[in-house]
Amino acid sequence: MHELSIVSSLIDIITADARQRSIRKVTFVRLIIGALSSANPRSVEFALEHLKNGSILEGASFEIVVEKAESECTKCGTLFEPRLPFLMCPSCGKPSSSFIKGRDIYIDYYEGE
Numbered sequence: 423m424h425e426l427s428i429v430s431s432l433i434d435i436i437t438a439d440a441r442q443r444s445i446r447k448v449t450f451v452r453l454i455i456g457a458l459s460s461a462n463p464r465s466v467e468f469a470l471e472h473l474k475n476g477s478i479l480e481g482a483s484f485e486i487v488v489e490k491a492e493s494e495c496t497k498c499g500t501l502f503e504p505r506l507p508f509l510m511c512p513s514c515g516k517p518s519s520s521f522i523k524g525r526d527i528y529i530d531y532y533e534g535e
C-alpha cells in the first residue's frame with residue numbers, strides 16, 4: 423500500500439511547516455485527492471489514522487475531498503473531464519490534451535494551535 427509512504431511524507435511536510443509557524447498541535451487537515459491520482463481515499467484515511475499517532479497530527483481530524491479530473495485541450499482550449507484510458511477532446515477530437523486537475527494529492531489547508 424503506497425498510501426502509507428504518501429501520507430508519511432505529507433505528515434513530514436505539515437510537521438516542518440507547523441514548526442516554522444510555531445504551531446504545536448495540528449487540529450484539522452483538509453486533503454485533496456485527485457480522482458485519477460494513484461492514491462485510494464480510503465487507504466489514505468487508514469494511513470492517516472495509523473500514522474498520526476505520536477506525530478503533531480495526533481489529535482487532528484481530517485477531511486478528504488476527491489477532486490474531479492479535468493483536462494484542457496492543447497489544441498482548442500476546451501475543458502473537459504477525461505474518461506481514461508481516452509484523453510480525446512470531446513470538442514475537436516484531438517488526443518492532445520493535458521491534465522490540469524485530478525492527478526495529484528495535496529494539502530488544501532490545515533489548522534493548528
Ligand SMILES: [Zn+2]
Pocket residue numbers: 495496497498499500511512513514515516
Ligand atoms: Zn480540442
